[in-house]
Amino acid sequence: MRAEPETTTRSLDHLALRGADEAPALVLRGETLSYKALRSRVSLLAGWLSQRVPEKGARVATWAAKGELTCLMPLAAARAGLVHVPINPLLKHAQVAHILGDSGSLMIIGTPARLSSLEQGDVPDSCEVVLEADALSEAGSLGCELTRSEAHPGDLAAILYTSGSTGRPKGVMLSHANMWLGAESVASYLELTHDDRTLAVLPLSFDYGQNQLLSSWYAGASLVPLDYLTPRDVIKAVERHGITTLAAVPPLWVQLSELDWPDETRAMLRRLTNSGGALTPDLVRRLRALFPQARLFAMYGLTEAFRSTFLDPVLVDTHPTSMGKAIPHAEILVINDLGEVSADEEEGELVHCGPLVAQGYWQDAGRTAERYKPAPAASRYGGMAVWSGDRVRRDAEGLLYFVGRRDAMIKSAGNRISPQEIEEAALATGLVAEAVALGLPDERLGQTVHLVVRALPGSSDAETELPRKLMQELPNFMQPKQIHWRDAMPIGPNGKIDRTGLQAELAVQ
Template sequence: MPGRPEYTILPLDYLVLRGADADEALVLRKETLTWKDLRTRVSRLAAWLAREVPEKGARVATWAAKGEMTCVMPLAAARAGLVHVPINPLLKHAQVAHILGDSGAALLLGTPARLATLEAVRDVPRECRVVAEDVAMTAAAAFEGHLGASTADPNDLAAILYTSGSTGRPKGVMLSHANLWLGAESVADYLGLASDDRTLAALPLSFDYGQNQLLSTWYAGGCVVPIDYLVPRDLLKAVERHGITTLAAVPPLWVQVTELDWPPEVAGRLRRLTNSGGALTVDLVRKLRSTFPSARLFPMYGLTEAFRSTYLDPALVDVHPTSMGKAIPHAEVLVINDMGRIAEDDEEGELVHCGPLVAQGYWQDPERTAERYRPAPAASRYGGTAVWSGDRVRRARDGLLYFVGRRDAMIKSAGNRISPQEIEEAALATGLVAEAVALGVPDDRLGQAVHLVVRAAADASDAVSELPRKLMQDLPNFMQPKIIHWRERLPTGPNGKLDRVVLAAELDGGLKA
């Protein structure tokens, strides 16, 4: 068996040292930062954070649209010895309150409009200070002190990314400096990123895939152009305006992107396209290859618990469009059959991810950590702890992996991982329904659409009209049910629990009828 691979790890904030002083590093709405500027901004923000939150390892949360603060914070917090907790700007106060309370955040920086939606007593923990984004950034810019590069241990915690599970509230995945550094190095390596690359950061920076747009580009010494787009055409305009070479998206967005009329000279500027958050269909692969004939297409598979596991070599996309590919650098991906052994070729098994990209577990949740993070199979060259994904895959004779199905009930819609229980709890909290089951139903544009099956509460005469309005107030847009199905009764299984399998079959049959 080959020995354990060697790799070099530096503290995350060392990424700011990768580029040449005069080259562009970050294009904002009103200014462009060179690498020299970026180093200064990171140093000052880190120094201000260290003064405001002197306790090493304390959590600092951000809840804002893309801008200087959300882009610089991953490196500044790491340099200050703090742990960054980026919150999806699409979330609403109930989800934000849970993340603040669960993480024990000492400081929340956010846009004033978002902060205004938080009810000070109920939604913000007493120990968490709240500071408006503009106030924080003005104070950091005027701060006289600077903070030099950190001396953090590679295993020190650098970030907590919250992701929905198949049950329960969002859980925080703990990522170390090593996880993030090696993830940036790995992606920069297999994408072939270089210092003259310009990445359009269209995905939320609160996701591991979105945050890696920043980190991998900066590892290569390139430039990032963050964008909060309103319509897909905004992406086309940004590619043209900023000379974008790298574009990452999820399948539903790619569907919309390929529906645009791309001028050949604009489409030709893109060197690479990357996809994660759901599988590309054969038809969508063909559309992308036709729309962007000179761009290399990288289908990828990953899970927040181990960052990313596989990618498909662009040279194989046309021949094997449905494959997940092979392990990315710094990852070891094994297929383990039901007997606990390495699966044979074309034998279905569970995807198990081993190696230094494996996160440190779920924040303050040893029970769920023990379920997903378990000792690596004996055949692993890394050993240690592995992520047992729960996803069923098979490995072909040529080593390419193919996705078979998911073990859990996760809803994956438009690239978002959605907890059914979170939607169900929101519906029940309205008092309008007595029972609720949220399911993901196949959808051509979304991957899966959220369907909610409910039984009205006995005294809720206005439930049908009021429930959609209440859910719109309490859940972010991507969690909103596409259809609410009203039932006189919901089926139960032998154990007395609501039978999701029967309901899913009923919905599937009804939609096909």
């Protein structure tokens, strides 16, 4: 029998109703919108959208930096009965062309510089191109405030395109219920309140970044969007706005932990959250030392089901490598190769069940069938589940630990090698700040291990010491054939290390 969610779901646009009228909701460069102003702006933008794109369920894309448009669109499009397609502002014209064509968007709203980079044929004939400033200006002058939506919770609200680490980007379909319950879940376990101020540094096209927006508004908190150029810009923004909540992915946490923070600035932070990759024990120690007053939330998620697990901050010092347990509204099962729930410490596939499971991939029944399958018999929810492909284990306390991705395993001389295990060994030496292990084709072995690293500042002997220490810690079959040193790691559009780019780069060397 399917368990009922703990809270009633509504149309996504109802999130803007939760804050007190005069409380700050959105801090823009030139003004701060109260919740009352936020509700009015959402209504006006929704009214304009409904007149320009009257077809219910039509897709509308945005391609712009963080600001009023990109922050209001998730709620305004929902109110207008449309489906929002946020495009990462860091993408180039070819990826944008794919997203517009694949989604069938009838409109793209963006900034002049980005829209002017589109080439002939990138925009389908049926897609209208609108400048961001024109959309906001016309919405205000039109003065048509659209009343709240009564959309069904199961209606499609957004399509989030993944970064395309395997093949072309694919669109994950999220319903009103998916996004509403995701916001409620995160606001709940982070214990966000109306006096919190969230710094949104992650792309709003990224599920983790978009949820920062929605969970903050669910809690009646204030959100400060920031497109930063350097990590030091983040420190300045925390100080300027009295930020209490900061979310990042591991590469940014590494950079932030290497900077000097004024005591009064770091003391402002109440909570730090991480997703998009695992925190290493060394990075956990550094963040805990730098921000001893802040609770550190380690999290694991999938765009296909939003967020799956979080580690209670009281356990982060003693269990720094754990993914924790299921978040509210999620059921997480570990299923072994026999299709049964794994025993404690037995490796299996992470399967996510429950109302956070998305509706599949947009117009891609084949790939949807590969990832979205009936929930295991042991599930209390039933229905469709996301079979993640990630290998995990569960300890006797119920805490989960990431082992590796089935399709990311390096297969060398008959051995299945976890890239994460090699990366953790390299980081544990204290010689490198970042590490990526990859498998490259080899005629004799199938694949050989290559390790890409960035040295910790001040590690002058790292190049000679790292191979020696790895020989002490790893078996012969896991030793890198070659270690590649970088001054900086390439970062992809989602803020994570660009493993696909590194793989392609090394493959042609």
